[in-house]
Amino acid sequence: MMGQENVKNNNQEMNKLRGRQWIETTQLMSQRSGLTFVSGIVRYSDGYYCNRCGTICVAQLPDQTFYCRTCIALGRVCQTDFLYRYEAEQIKQDLQANYLTWEGELTPSQQKISQELLNSLALKQDHLVHAVTGAGKTEMLFEVVNQALIQGERVCLATPRIDVVNELYPRFQQAFNTITIGKYHGQEYHEPNFENLTICTTHQLLKFYHAFDLIIIDEVDAFPFRNNAVLNFGAKNAVKTIGSRFFLTATPSKEQLALVKQKKLNYSLLKRRFHGHHLPVPKLKMLIRPTIIKNKRLNHYFLFLLKQNIAFKKPILIFVPKIRQLSIYREILTKKFPALRFETVYSGDKDRLAKVASFRNGELDILLTTTILERGVTIKHVQVFILDADDAIYNSAALIQIAGRVGRAKDDPNGNIYFFYHQYTANIKAAVKEIKGMNHD
Numbered sequence: 001m002m003g004q005e006n007v008k009n010n011n012q013e014m015n016k017l018r019g020r021q022w023i024e025t026t027q028l029m030s031q032r033s034g035l036t037f038v039s040g041i042v043r044y045s046d047g048y049y050c051n052r053c054g055t056i057c058v059a060q061l062p063d064q065t066f067y068c069r070t071c072i073a074l075g076r077v078c079q080t081d082f083l084y085r086y087e088a089e090q091i092k093q094d095l096q097a098n099y100l101t102w103e104g105e106l107t108p109s110q111q112k113i114s115q116e117l118l119n120s121l122a123l124k125q126d127h128l129v130h131a132v133t134g135a136g137k138t139e140m141l142f143e144v145v146n147q148a149l150i151q152g153e154r155v156c157l158a159t160p161r162i163d164v165v166n167e168l169y170p171r172f173q174q175a176f177n178t179i180t181i182g183k184y185h186g187q188e189y190h191e192p193n194f195e196n197l198t199i200c201t202t203h204q205l206l207k208f209y210h211a212f213d214l215i216i217i218d219e220v221d222a223f224p225f226r227n228n229a230v231l232n233f234g235a236k237n238a239v240k241t242i243g244s245r246f247f248l249t250a251t252p253s254k255e256q257l258a259l260v261k262q263k264k265l266n267y268s269l270l271k272r273r274f275h276g277h278h279l280p281v282p283k284l285k286m287l288i289r290p291t292i293i294k295n296k297r298l299n300h301y302f303l304f305l306l307k308q309n310i311a312f313k314k315p316i317l318i319f320v321p322k323i324r325q326l327s328i329y330r331e332i333l334t335k336k337f338p339a340l341r342f343e344t345v346y347s348g349d350k351d352r353l354a355k356v357a358s359f360r361n362g363e364l365d366i367l368l369t370t371t372i373l374e375r376g377v378t379i380k381h382v383q384v385f386i387l388d389a390d391d392a393i394y395n396s397a398a399l400i401q402i403a404g405r406v407g408r409a410k411d412d413p414n415g416n417i418y419f420f421y422h423q424y425t426a427n428i429k430a431a432v433k434e435i436k437g438m439n440h441d
């Protein structure tokens, strides 16, 4: 572990800790400028708070010492521990005049937002980008990331989901192919190096302290960060005192929009997809009888629409709320359509990436999935069915994201997205309203 004094005395190893925060069980002997510590857990009048993630701690060890359960995946923080922080230094060496090797072109509306982000970077201000699914957010970021790197600034792109990290990393590595990009998430465990550009999960931000001049948080509304307190705490600590945070989302929260109104957050709105077409509006289908009728027969109305879509010979994604339903639907559908190729996928599925890849390559006809594929996945020509869209697992942000899988290709901007439900919920209503609102000029 890093906690050993002999490692700490090695300058090279120590430099990797620039902009980081980490736990030590004993006080370090090393006196370096820029190295400070706070208590791992701090006591306020209303309780004990974790200094790493900001959560109130209620868990205790057998000896009554408090520890933090919320951020325990990064190593346990105890009341008796020290949280060390090592100040980041400005990068001055080996700077390039340009880092961007991407040769694509932005649409005029992408160009406008790219410019607005450059302005916020120059003024060190925070910025919210409200863009529809399929707007081409990643490309809009390239120029501002490039500009920050040219200035010797450190940039971090953080997102709540590992899948999105895996999706973004190769695109950025291709667009900035002269530098090494740091990639960190819980499934690829290694301690961060000192990189100018880092792509990680929002959880990993808790390892950093005043490290970045610019933090871009993508898909800020995504599960598992429904509880935004830890995310906000982490993002605030990881950015330098004078630095910028950019938030990207298709569904901004009320709190964010309130900050925009108070002019504490700059705002860009992009209503059009990169190909200029409208978002496909969900087709609402109320089912009177259950989706699966007894004797393992499917609801006739669902089956009727499914057959209609199968005839298009386009890939079909079917979302179900619960993992255990996947095998049930698979069994029924396989019997009903023996000539079609089916697969199922969920968060704990080891073969998840391979299955999505074969679906993308046209080796599967129908992929049954949980919300794990709600975002970050682009499949050409896909048609989407959401079963039990009234289930509580689908908040409006999730429904908008799922609907956003459809019609992303330039040569096929339309497609079917069905919400099947038994009860018309506030989430369904809000999702459709937001989509229609974005389509309105």
Ligand SMILES: [Zn+2]
Pocket: 050, 051, 052, 053, 054, 055, 068, 069, 070, 071, 072, 077
């Ligand atoms: Zn914590």
